[in-house]
Amino acid sequence: MTLNPEVYEIAFRSIYITFTATLIASVISIPLALYLAFHDFRGKTSIVNLIHTLYALPTVLIGLLVFLMLSRQGPLGFLGLLFTPAGMIIGQVILVIPILVGLTYSAVTSLDPIVKDTIISLGADYMQFLVSILREVRFVIYAAIAMAFGRAISEVGAAIIIGGNIKGFTRILTTAISLETSMGNIELSMALGIILLFIALIVNFVMTSIRRGD
Amino acid sequence: MDVKKTFIVLLVLFSAIFICGCTGTDSDTATPAATATETTAATAAGTAAPEGTTTAANPELLKIATTTSLDNTGLLEALQERFEENHDVTLQIIAAGTGKALEYGQRGDVDVLMVHDRAREDTFIDEGYGINRRGIAYNYFMIVGPESDPAGIAGMTPEDALTTIYETAPTNADVVFISRGDNSGTHSKEKSIWTSAGYNYTADVEGVGDWYVEGGQGMGATLTHANEKLAYTLSDSGTYLSYKTDLDLVPLVDEGDSLLNVYSAMMINPEMYDYVNSDMAREWINFLITPETQEFIGEFGVDTYGQPLFFESLGNYEVMGISQAEAEDPIPA
Amino acid sequence: MITVDNLKKDFGSTQVLRGVNLNVSEGEIFVIIGPSGQGKSTLLRTIDTLEIPTSGDIKIRDESLYSNGDSRHHDIRKKIGMVFQNPAIFQGTVFENVAYGLRFRKISSRDMHERVSQTLREVGLEGYEKRVARSLSGGEKQRVAFARTMVTRPEIILLDEPTSNVDPITTEKIEEIIHYTRDTYNTTIIMNTHDMLQGQRMGDRIGVMMNGRIMQAGTPKEIFTLPANGDIARFVGFENVFDGEIRKNDAGTAVIRSGTTEIYGETLFSVGDTVTWCIRTEDMHLHMKVAYEGHTDNIRNHLRGTVTGIALVGPRHHVMVDCGILLELVVSWRFADRVKVKPGDHVRVSFNPEAVHVMPR
Numbered sequence: 001m002t003l004n005p006e007v008y009e010i011a012f013r014s015i016y017i018t019f020t021a022t023l024i025a026s027v028i029s030i031p032l033a034l035y036l037a038f039h040d041f042r043g044k045t046s047i048v049n050l051i052h053t054l055y056a057l058p059t060v061l062i063g064l065l066v067f068l069m070l071s072r073q074g075p076l077g078f079l080g081l082l083f084t085p086a087g088m089i090i091g092q093v094i095l096v097i098p099i100l101v102g103l104t105y106s107a108v109t110s111l112d113p114i115v116k117d118t119i120i121s122l123g124a125d126y127m128q129f130l131v132s133i134l135r136e137v138r139f140v141i142y143a144a145i146a147m148a149f150g151r152a153i154s155e156v157g158a159a160i161i162i163g164g165n166i167k168g169f170t171r172i173l174t175t176a177i178s179l180e181t182s183m184g185n186i187e188l189s190m191a192l193g194i195i196l197l198f199i200a201l202i203v204n205f206v207m208t209s210i211r212r213g214d
Numbered sequence: 215m216d217v218k219k220t221f222i223v224l225l226v227l228f229s230a231i232f233i234c235g236c237t238g239t240d241s242d243t244a245t246p247a248a249t250a251t252e253t254t255a256a257t258a259a260g261t262a263a264p265e266g267t268t269t270a271a272n273p274e275l276l277k278i279a280t281t282t283s284l285d286n287t288g289l290l291e292a293l294q295e296r297f298e299e300n301h302d303v304t305l306q307i308i309a310a311g312t313g314k315a316l317e318y319g320q321r322g323d324v325d326v327l328m329v330h331d332r333a334r335e336d337t338f339i340d341e342g343y344g345i346n347r348r349g350i351a352y353n354y355f356m357i358v359g360p361e362s363d364p365a366g367i368a369g370m371t372p373e374d375a376l377t378t379i380y381e382t383a384p385t386n387a388d389v390v391f392i393s394r395g396d397n398s399g400t401h402s403k404e405k406s407i408w409t410s411a412g413y414n415y416t417a418d419v420e421g422v423g424d425w426y427v428e429g430g431q432g433m434g435a436t437l438t439h440a441n442e443k444l445a446y447t448l449s450d451s452g453t454y455l456s457y458k459t460d461l462d463l464v465p466l467v468d469e470g471d472s473l474l475n476v477y478s479a480m481m482i483n484p485e486m487y488d489y490v491n492s493d494m495a496r497e498w499i500n501f502l503i504t505p506e507t508q509e510f511i512g513e514f515g516v517d518t519y520g521q522p523l524f525f526e527s528l529g530n531y532e533v534m535g536i537s538q539a540e541a542e543d544p545i546p547a
Numbered sequence: 548m549i550t551v552d553n554l555k556k557d558f559g560s561t562q563v564l565r566g567v568n569l570n571v572s573e574g575e576i577f578v579i580i581g582p583s584g585q586g587k588s589t590l591l592r593t594i595d596t597l598e599i600p601t602s603g604d605i606k607i608r609d610e611s612l613y614s615n616g617d618s619r620h621h622d623i624r625k626k627i628g629m630v631f632q633n634p635a636i637f638q639g640t641v642f643e644n645v646a647y648g649l650r651f652r653k654i655s656s657r658d659m660h661e662r663v664s665q666t667l668r669e670v671g672l673e674g675y676e677k678r679v680a681r682s683l684s685g686g687e688k689q690r691v692a693f694a695r696t697m698v699t700r701p702e703i704i705l706l707d708e709p710t711s712n713v714d715p716i717t718t719e720k721i722e723e724i725i726h727y728t729r730d731t732y733n734t735t736i737i738m739n740t741h742d743m744l745q746g747q748r749m750g751d752r753i754g755v756m757m758n759g760r761i762m763q764a765g766t767p768k769e770i771f772t773l774p775a776n777g778d779i780a781r782f783v784g785f786e787n788v789f790d791g792e793i794r795k796n797d798a799g800t801a802v803i804r805s806g807t808t809e810i811y812g813e814t815l816f817s818v819g820d821t822v823t824w825c826i827r828t829e830d831m832h833l834h835m836k837v838a839y840e841g842h843t844d845n846i847r848n849h850l851r852g853t854v855t856g857i858a859l860v861g862p863r864h865h866v867m868v869d870c871g872i873l874l875e876l877v878v879s880w881r882f883a884d885r886v887k888v889k890p891g892d893h894v895r896v897s898f899n900p901e902a903v904h905v906m907p908r
Contacts (some may be wrong), residue, residue: 072322114635122648164308182435184692
């Protein structure tokens with residue numbers, strides 16, 4: 001294993017970007033899922049179907065889409081976010097929102113209706129109701145967040161298109177592995193790959209222990 | 215209970231980061247008022263180029279889109295260190311191949327291009343996107359392949375070599391050619407050799423058979439790929455030399471005028487995109503053509519590979535086929 | 548305390564509540580009985596604001612739930628608790644489950660612990676605080692659901708078939724808890740059940756719900772002896788319910804004709820009125836001697852007929868006798884053994900006109 005500080009820097013950057021993206025995506029997705037679950041409107045079924053389809057959204061497609069949005073000539077070009085970690089975070093947020101919304105929505109809608117009735121019966125106001133519903137489905141949400149984190153941190157296609165794999169700035173584990181492999185540095189690639197695997201294991205472990213601790 | 219507290223802390227953290235993220239994004243970019251006036255200005259100017267809708271260039275950053283060969287050899291990283299020592303700047307190097315680099319330049323997503331495709335550079339400059347091109351280094355392309363040389367091209371001219379490969383490959387399964395296939399400078403060079411050998415690239419060569427593989431990867435990856443398949447490929451000498459120790463491939467064709475490989479740096483035209491960091495771009499290019507840097511480029515890799523990966527442009531403008539001014543004159547402020 | 552005024556609720560094209568009117572007093576246990584699918588649950592859910600009525604209103608202490616839109620629900624809501632047939636047990640411990648409603652009311656942590664412990668004691672689950680709620684038995688879960696509702700001290704508790712899925716011992720315990728709650732806290736309780744006997748045991752008053760309406764409300768005695776119509780009569784256990792017409796009425800003792808049979812019954816209906824009359828199985832007597840020997844008692848109804856069937860129900864025999872109308876009556880095991888009654892026997896059935904309950908048709 002290489003004790004190269006750059007390796008740790010890359011690993012830390014991967015975690016930072018994906019962690020932030022997962023947090024932002026959760027903050028967006030969970031209220032969105034609740035809205036979908038408790039409001040009826042035209043085209044809702046189509047939206048839900050679309051979200052399920054987007055689970056398998058190809059990451060390079062997201063990369064291309066976000067590239068076109070963030071490029072100087074794109075609609076959001078004035079933000080100057082192309083080839084930045086913030087741009088990569090945006091890409092990952094878009095990548096995992098469907099998973100988070102979809103799984104949270106399914107969990108909330110498949111909850112026994114008596115649970116919802118009971119919460120209302122016990123005198124919850126609207127916010128208390130929503131929080132209680134989330135509390136009842138929290139394990140599904142934890143699992144969804146872990147899954148989203150895993151998908152985002154292991155993604156390479158969008159990261160390389162949006163981030164540009166700039167050394168010391170937007171180079172993350174997956175893009176570094178891709179580069180080092182292409183440069184023939186198999187050992188370094190392996191080291192980075194093991195770190196990636198290790199992060200995935202830790203995330204899984206943390207989620208499992210939260211669940212067990214409850 | 216602990217779990218619940220953790221959950222609440224996380225939730226607060228969520229919101230905090232999210233809110234900070236929002237305001238952070240705002241402060242990174244223009245203030246709303248500035249954006250509004252700039253948008254108005256752009257509308258008033260009525261130009262196609264989005265020169266108004268922008269923020270002030272960030273003086274600490276210089277974005278460079280580069281051909282993979284300059285990056286994969288480690289030259290750029292070494293130059294970056296030297297430059298950053300004396301300048302308050304962070305270079306952001308996006309290694310992408312000449313084709314993609316030109317695309318980034320055309321969209322105004324970078325400040326400087328470092329590429330090696332004279333013909334397409336000329337078009338790029340003619341269209342007004344690039345200015346102040348300077349030749350910074352050169353070397354030669356070479357056709358590398360397995361030592362056994364199944365097509366028997368060793369010592370041929372590049373055109374004869376490709377012709378021979380083209381003719382023997384259909385009957386000899388050992389003959390495989392891996393093309394970059396990514397519109398990079400190297401790929402352009404390969405196409406131009408096919409053309410001067412008398413082939414129509416798109417009609418005769420692309421997709422002609424299993425033996426012609428379009429790899430779609432950078433130079434380093436393509437060399438690794440060719441090494442795995444014991445195939446022929448066209449490489450710049452710099453990348454080949456820096457990868458040589460890991461490769462079983464040997465140079466088979468390395469002489470011929472058409473193998474000349476000129477690396478240039480150029481600025482993105484600030485009249486097209488007024489937010490580009492032209493000052494630092496100019497300093498970077500001028501840094502590249504100083505005698506000290508040129509000497510460094512000419513010696514880069516000698517201690518590791520026993521020979522230089524690139525030749526300095528200083529004093530070699532005639533070999534490179536460019537004007538003296540393009541090789542040596544600093545860009546005026 | 549609770550006034551339900553012409554409450555209607557449609558689900559799509561199905562009218563579930565068709566104009567419910569109901570008054571329940573403070574501290575009263577009001578039991579709603581009725582066959583399944585007649586709107587009992589929907590009525591409770593509407594009082595609990597879980598369903599919005601199509602029309603009509605509910606008033607809690609003169610405060611209208613539905614005339615002012617939804618705005619006041621949460622204030623009134625906090626006075627109402629509801630326990631469902633299949634309780635939803637939340638994730639976590641018994642304590643967390645019972646404390647749920649207290650959290651919504653922002654009760655301090657110390658009060659919360661005290662009140663939860665006290666309520667668990669009241670429902671017989673003392674010391675269960677740290678147990679994982681979902682690992683409890685069905686009966687214990689239902690008691691947790693009771694505690695969860697009781698702990699918030701609602702003024703009104705709505706119980707939707709609270710014992711239909713639990714064992715008899717838990718049923719008894721829950722009935723105790725219901726009485727205890729009313730007696731201790733003067734809670735107004737409305738309870739649904741399809742078990743008539745439970746209704747009789749629990750109810751200060753009973754409402755019979757049929758076809759989306761409360762068809763009759765009254766004390767258990769009124770409901771079980773003086774049903775308001777034939778459907779209620781059948782539901783509360785009258786086997787002998789017949790349509791008829793008043794042929795004569797002599798100072799309250801009328802002759803009622805049903806088909807070819809005429810009987811005496813005490814009623815104030817006038818001649819020509821069409822009525823439904825009923826009589827309980829145990830209010831009729833079976834005689835093996837067909838001839839009537841003119842006793843001096845006031846039993847005026849004597850119908851001759853043929854036994855068509857005998858069924859054993861617990862310690863009694865139900866005997867079916869065709870007297871032109873098909874009567875069902877009850878005789879003791881010993882009587883049946885002694886007279887050896889069997890299908891085909893010619894018998895006589897007698898009953899007192901006072902035992903005949905006559906209702907409008």
